Amino acid sequence: MNYIPVGLTHFLVLSAVLLVLGIFTMLTRRNAIAVLMGIELILNAANINFVAFTRYGAINLGGQAIALFVIVMAACEAAVALAIVLNLFKRQGSINVRQADQLRD
Amino acid sequence: MDQLILLSLVALGLPLLVFLLVIFNQRALADRAHLIALPAMAFSSALACYVAWIKVRTPGLLAIEWSADWIRFGNVPGLGPLVIRHSILLDNMTAILLVVVTGVSLLVHVFSIGYMRKDTRYARYFAFLGLFTFAMLGVVLAGNLFQLYMFWELVGFSSYSLIAHWYERHGPQYASKKAFIVNRIGDAFFFIGILLLFSEFRTFEFREIFGYIEQGLPLSFSMLGLAPETTLTIAGLLIFCGAVAKSAQFPLHVWLPDAMEGPTPVSALIHAATMVAAGVYLMARLFPILTGNAMLIVALTGAFTSVLAATIAITQRDIKRVLAYSTVSQLGLMIMSIGSGAVAAGFFHLVTHAVFKACLFLGAGSVIHAMHRALHDLHDHETDAQDIHNMGGLFRRMPVTGWTYLVATLAITGLPLTAGFLSKDEILAGSMAYGGLQQGIALAIPWIGLAVTLLTALYMWRQVFLVFFGNPARPAVQEKIRESPYVMTVPLVALAVFCVWFWFGRNPLSAEHGWFLSKWVKTPASVVPPQTAPPFRPAGYVPPPQEFASQPFGAAITPPQEGAHVWELPPMPHQVALERARVANTGMAEGAALGSALAGFLFAFVLFVWRPSWSASLRRAFRPFYNASQRGWYLDAIYDFIVVDTVMLTARVTAWFDRRILDGFVNLAARATVLLAHITGWFDKYVIDGIVTLTGATVQFLGLMARSVQTGRVQTYLAWVVAAVVVALVVLRFALFHS
Numbered sequence: 019m020n021y022i023p024v025g026l027t028h029f030l031v032l033s034a035v036l037l038v039l040g041i042f043t044m045l046t047r048r049n050a051i052a053v054l055m056g057i058e059l060i061l062n063a064a065n066i067n068f069v070a071f072t073r074y075g076a077i078n079l080g081g082q083a084i085a086l087f088v089i090v091m092a093a094c095e096a097a098v099a100l101a102i103v104l105n106l107f108k109r110q111g112s113i114n115v116r117q118a119d120q121l122r123d
Numbered sequence: 124m125d126q127l128i129l130l131s132l133v134a135l136g137l138p139l140l141v142f143l144l145v146i147f148n149q150r151a152l153a154d155r156a157h158l159i160a161l162p163a164m165a166f167s168s169a170l171a172c173y174v175a176w177i178k179v180r181t182p183g184l185l186a187i188e189w190s191a192d193w194i195r196f197g198n199v200p201g202l203g204p205l206v207i208r209h210s211i212l213l214d215n216m217t218a219i220l221l222v223v224v225t226g227v228s229l230l231v232h233v234f235s236i237g238y239m240r241k242d243t244r245y246a247r248y249f250a251f252l253g254l255f256t257f258a259m260l261g262v263v264l265a266g267n268l269f270q271l272y273m274f275w276e277l278v279g280f281s282s283y284s285l286i287a288h289w290y291e292r293h294g295p296q297y298a299s300k301k302a303f304i305v306n307r308i309g310d311a312f313f314f315i316g317i318l319l320l321f322s323e324f325r326t327f328e329f330r331e332i333f334g335y336i337e338q339g340l341p342l343s344f345s346m347l348g349l350a351p352e353t354t355l356t357i358a359g360l361l362i363f364c365g366a367v368a369k370s371a372q373f374p375l376h377v378w379l380p381d382a383m384e385g386p387t388p389v390s391a392l393i394h395a396a397t398m399v400a401a402g403v404y405l406m407a408r409l410f411p412i413l414t415g416n417a418m419l420i421v422a423l424t425g426a427f428t429s430v431l432a433a434t435i436a437i438t439q440r441d442i443k444r445v446l447a448y449s450t451v452s453q454l455g456l457m458i459m460s461i462g463s464g465a466v467a468a469g470f471f472h473l474v475t476h477a478v479f480k481a482c483l484f485l486g487a488g489s490v491i492h493a494m495h496r497a498l499h500d501l502h503d504h505e506t507d508a509q510d511i512h513n514m515g516g517l518f519r520r521m522p523v524t525g526w527t528y529l530v531a532t533l534a535i536t537g538l539p540l541t542a543g544f545l546s547k548d549e550i551l552a553g554s555m556a557y558g559g560l561q562q563g564i565a566l567a568i569p570w571i572g573l574a575v576t577l578l579t580a581l582y583m584w585r586q587v588f589l590v591f592f593g594n595p596a597r598p599a600v601q602e603k604i605r606e607s608p609y610v611m612t613v614p615l616v617a618l619a620v621f622c623v624w625f626w627f628g629r630n631p632l633s634a635e636h637g638w639f640l641s642k643w644v645k646t647p648a649s650v651v652p653p654q655t656a657p658p659f660r661p662a663g664y665v666p667p668p669q670e671f672a673s674q675p676f677g678a679a680i681t682p683p684q685e686g687a688h689v690w691e692l693p694p695m696p697h698q699v700a701l702e703r704a705r706v707a708n709t710g711m712a713e714g715a716a717l718g719s720a721l722a723g724f725l726f727a728f729v730l731f732v733w734r735p736s737w738s739a740s741l742r743r744a745f746r747p748f749y750n751a752s753q754r755g756w757y758l759d760a761i762y763d764f765i766v767v768d769t770v771m772l773t774a775r776v777t778a779w780f781d782r783r784i785l786d787g788f789v790n791l792a793a794r795a796t797v798l799l800a801h802i803t804g805w806f807d808k809y810v811i812d813g814i815v816t817l818t819g820a821t822v823q824f825l826g827l828m829a830r831s832v833q834t835g836r837v838q839t840y841l842a843w844v845v846a847a848v849v850v851a852l853v854v855l856r857f858a859l860f861h862s
Contacts (some may be wrong), residue, residue, distance in 0.1 A: 045842050053838070115838060122835025 029070030036063035050113040055097065061092045109120045128189045128211050129173050131221060134170040135260045138228075139164045144424070149246040156246035160253055163462045164232050164725050168225035174858055178218035185690040186214040188266055188330065199454065203325060210266025210328055214690065216470060220263045220404060223474055224397050227481045228256045230614035231392040234485050237610035238388050238492055248288060248386070255281035267327035268317045271405070275313075275365065276610035278401060279306045282393050284383040298384040303628075305378040309368020310389075316361025319346055319354070330690075333411050337650035339690065352414065352655040356750035359417035362409055363424075364862070370402025373428040379451055379761055383443040387488030390443060395484045396477035397449050403457040403473050407410050410466045411650040415657035419565060422557065426571040429455025430436040431756065433578035437585065438752040441509045442487045445586050448755075449535065450480055451574060456550055463561075463568060464657070464701045465553025466646040471639060472546035475534065479543055482618035484529035489607040489615065490517060490590060497603035506597070509609035511586060516595035520604040523612040525591050532587050534622040537579040539721045544716075545634035545802025547576065552712035560659040560697075569712075573719045576604050580723020588731040635709060646702075650691040661700040801835045 036059055043056030065085045072081030107113050141163045145156050152159065178187075190210035199205045232252060239248055252779045258281055261274030280303075287299035321327060323344040324335045340351035349357070366372065371379035386841070393399070406413075406421065413421065429452045436448035460469030494508040506513055520524040534543035542813050555569040595601035606612065624630075629639010635641070649656060653666075659668075730738040742749050751757060832843070 041845055045838050045845070116836060118837070119835030121837070122833050 026074040028071055029066055029074075033063045033070070036060075036066065048114050048116050050106060050115050050118075053115060054099050054103070057095070057099075058092060061088055061111040064088060068102075125189060125213075127187055127213060128175060130170050131174050131211070131213060131260075131264060131852065132224060134167045134174065134221065135257065135264060137167040137170075137560050138253040138256035138260065142250050142257060145246050145250035145253065147242075149250070152246045153238075154245055156249040160249040161229075161232050161236070163253070164225065164229045164256065168222075169222035171225040174213075175222045176219035178213065179215050182642075186212060188212055190266060191326070205325070207268060208328065208644070209270060211264050212266035212329060213264065216404070216805060217263050217408060219474060219643065221260065223477050224256065224263060225258050227392055227396045227477055227573065227618075228252065228259075229606025230481070230486070231388045234391075234488065234614040235350050235386075235388045237608050238488055239386060242284060244288065248285070251281050251284045251288075252389075252392070254467045255285065255393060255398070259401065262401050262552045263543040268320070268329070268332075269327040270409075272310075272314065272317060273407075275369070275401065276310065278398050279303065279310070279369070282382070282398055283857070285389040286382050286391060288386050288389065289384075292384075295384040298378075302378040302382050305375050306368045306588055308465065309364045309366075312361045313368075316364070318633065319358045319361060322825050329408065333650045336412055337653075340652055352652065355412065355651065355655060356414045360420060363406065363417070363421055366402030366458065367424065368402070368404050369405075370399050370458060371428075371451045371595075372424055372455060373400070373431055374758070376428060376432065376451045376764060376826055377755070379753070380444050380447040383447050387443065387484060387491060390447070391481045391484030391488065394447065394567040395480040399450060399454055400457075400473045400477060403454060403461065403469060406458060407466050407470050407473075407647075410461060411647050412740045413462075413649070414655040416655075418464060418657060419464050419561065420458050420462070420822050422554070422568055425455045425458030425462055425570045426554075427455070427457060429453070430571050430578070431455075431573045433575050433582065435752055435755045437578060438749055439582075440512055440589065440753075442490065442511050442514075442586065443484075443509055445511070445582060446487055447478070447759055449483075449582065452579065453535070456547070456572065456575060459568060459572065459782045460550040463557030463565070465550060465557070465705060466696060467640055467644045468546065468549030468553045470644055471634065472543075472550055474639075475546040475622075475627070477540040478618055478621045479531040479534035479541075482527055482615060482622060485611070485615055485618065486524050486528040486531065489521065489611050490514065492607055492611065493517075493521060493524075493604045494600070497600050499824050500603050501599060503600070506600070511589045513596050514590045514602070515593045515597075516591070516601050517604055518591035518599065519620045521591075521606045523606055524615060527612075527615040528587065528591065530622050530832070531620040532583045536583050536723065537716055539717070540624055540631050541622055542627055543622070544631075545624055545627055545637070548709065548713045548716050549634055549640065551576070551716050552705045552709045553701075555708040555712055556701050559708075559744055560598065560700060560704055561657060573715055576716050577719040577723040579725075580720045581726050584724050584727030585731050588727060593732060593735075630715065633709065635706070646694070646698065647690075649695045649698060650692065651695075653695070656695055657697045657701075659700050660696045661703060662699075664696050684735065710757055806813070 032058060040056045040059030040061075040063055044053050045056075047056060059117050061069050066084045068081035068088070069078055070081075072079060075081070103113055106118055110117055141160045142157055145152055149156075152302040157568055188210065192206050194207045196205040196207075234249065234450040235252070239245055242248060254547050255278065258274050258277035262271055264277055265271035265274055283299045283303040284731070286302055287295050289295045289672045290299075300681045317327070320332055323341065326332060326335075336355070340355060342351060344351040344354050346354045346357055368375045368378075379399065383390055385394070406847055432448045432451035432455060436445050436452060439445045453472070457472050457476070458471040460466070460472065491638060494514065498504070498506055498508055530541070534541035538543045549573045551569060554572045558566045559571045564671075624634075628634050628641075630637060730741070754760065832839075
């Protein structure tokens with residue numbers, strides 16, 4: 019049984035795929051919650067990069083630390099964002115982000 | 124200032140005051156205008172009588188002069204010092220005319236109260252009578268040519284206004300315009316003559332002009348390079364042109380018969396007694412500068428006019444037109460007399476004519492007034508009230524008018540015991556003397572004078588017989604005729620009284636030693652250089668040595684001094700000769716004049732009383748002549764053809780040119796402008812506005828483009844961010860690592 023040794027490139031490719039999926043989700047989904055999920059994907063793609071660079075790179079545990087910070091920040095961000103979504107729902111009766119275009123005016 | 128001058132100025136000013144008072148209060152005065160005009164005229168007339176009385180009774184008082192600077196032009200370049208002066212010249216001629224003008228004017232005022240009663244423009248009428256009297260007195264009193272010319276024009280203007288008194292009708296309109304225009308023609312030449320004298324002598328004053336010429340003609344006195352003598356003749360004739368127009372001499376006499384469209388008292392005052400005499404007065408005043416040739420032309424013009432008008436007068440039907448042509452004829456006699464050197468006789472006739480012709484005109488006015496009234500009572504609006512063939516037998520109905528008319532007729536035809544007899548004899552004696560001495564064509568002048576005397580008697584008696592005697596042409600009308608009111612008959616009587624000889628001398632058969640000719644008026648001495656005077660000299664005349672005969676040409680002439688001078692010169696040799704011949708001829712002239720006057724009376728009596736059928740057969744036999752005479756020898760038609768039609772044709776051609784060519788250009792320009800406006804409008808609309816719209820559209824388009832970015836959707840913004848990041852990365856990739 020041959021194992022393909024897992025290297026930095028695999029992580030980076032995974033991270034890039036996650037990032038693109040995240041961006042795609044964030045830009046195309048109409049549901050505000052789904053958009054938030056896309057953002058989570060982007061953040062976690064970054065986390066994977068940080069962690070992978072800790073294992074293979076020269077930044078020691080810095081990557082691990084930043085990943086933790088990102089997780090905490092993501093939690094905060096989720097809390098704030100969900101509050102916004104709640105208010106959005108109160109305001110327009112739905113959480114469709116296509117309808118939330120009052121910024122244009 | 125002399126007292127007489129002052130008084131005559133007051134007499135001059137009063138009528139002007141009347142004019143100003145009345146013309147601006149026409150509405151308020153209305154039918155009471157004569158309450159102002161009459162007393163003023165009476166006062167003016169009284170002043171004139173006083174002035175004249177003092178003047179003519181003071182021997183040695185030849186001329187009183189007064190002058191005051193009016194306009195000082197200072198030192199005019201090319202002319203030297205130029206001052207125009209007011210001057211008054213009061214000699215016996217002026218003084219007598221003052222009385223005649225104010226006197227006739229006063230009587231006409233009185234007459235007009237009756238004649239113009241109920242007229243719609245009663246006040247305007249009296250206002251213009253005042254203006255006329257003022258102007259006429261101004262002409263008489265003027266001491267220089269400039270002032271005389273001003274009043275001369277004012278006289279013409281007031282005459283024009285009075286002829287056009289009934290300006291609603293076509294006749295007076297036409298007649299007034301004709302009178303004015305014909306007078307303008309003469310006055311234009313008159314003015315040229317004045318300027319010709321002024322250009323040499325730099326003065327308008329009579330005294331100075333006479334004084335300069337008396338000292339000899341300077342070489343520079345020349346028009347168009349002609350000799351000074353010829354220029355003097357021309358100057359005299361140019362001034363005579365003014366008299367030709369104003370005194371209705373051939374060929375400018377045509378306005379006077381038409382002027383009869385005015386009210387009859389106006390005809391009496393202006394077109395018989397005074398204004399038309401202004402030309403005669405002018406010639407008498409300027410007689411000293413008339414050269415021999417000028418005198419001959421003046422005399423011939425007068426003679427021709429008088430016989431021409433007399434032949435027209437014998438066939439006229441309108442009572443006023445007969446008198447009008449008679450006036451032209453008599454004025455011709457006066458002009459003839461002045462031309463033949465008998466100035467005093469011409470002036471004498473002016474005065475007597477003013478009286479009897481005013482009387483005749485007022486008498487005619489009285490007849491017309493009565494005819495109008497009668498026709499009005501009969502409700503007859505067809506019959507011509509002025510046609511003498513509609514009258515007849517009026518003598519019994521209107522005794523006062525009839526008698527006064529008869530007296531004036533005796534005077535104008537020149538029968539003894541009347542003033543007209545005296546003056547006409549003097550004229551004939553003068554013309555006989557002149558004809559005999561001058562010889563040549565001048566020989567015809569006395570014969571013309573006699574023919575005119577005969578014709579005058581013929582047409583005047585014809586009129587008297589047809590109007591006052593014989594069978595009434597319309598008995599119904601004649602039954603209704605009544606004598607005019609006192610206000611009209613009193614002036615008639617007053618004028619008739621002045622028609623008798625007594626006022627001019629004691630002897631009824633000769634004026635020679637009467638006070639008028641022996642004391643009051645003398646022929647002024649001529650001042651022309653001897654070589655230009657008429658060529659005859661008294662018997663035994665020895666010419667003075669050459670150096671005294673005339674000043675050498677080019678010698679410096681000195682301005683004539685104030686005081687005794689040109690008015691007191693001795694008569695020139697030819698005048699002496701003329702005077703002697705005239706005295707010698709007086710008896711013959713009287714006989715001949717009386718003979719022809721009686722012959723005329725007999726003709727008239729035969730043709731219109733004894734054998735009226737003969738006049739009808741005469742008329743048939745000479746039908747073409749009769750028609751030509753009745754139409755004034757077709758002179759009006761000829762003038763209409765030559766002058767009026769030419770002017771109208773020119774007017775039509777120029778009007779056509781104006782309408783077609785000039786207006787065409789204007790219209791073309793207008794069209795071109797409109798076209799240009801359309802083009803620029805199109806350009807404006809599509810090009811200029813297009814650019815503006817394009818700018819706007821561009822901005823709008825750019826705005827739309829820019830706005831499309833601003834969707835308001837977070838996702839779009841995020842997409843831009845992502846795209847920007849990608850771009851930034853690409854740029855960084857190539858810019859930072861591969862350069």
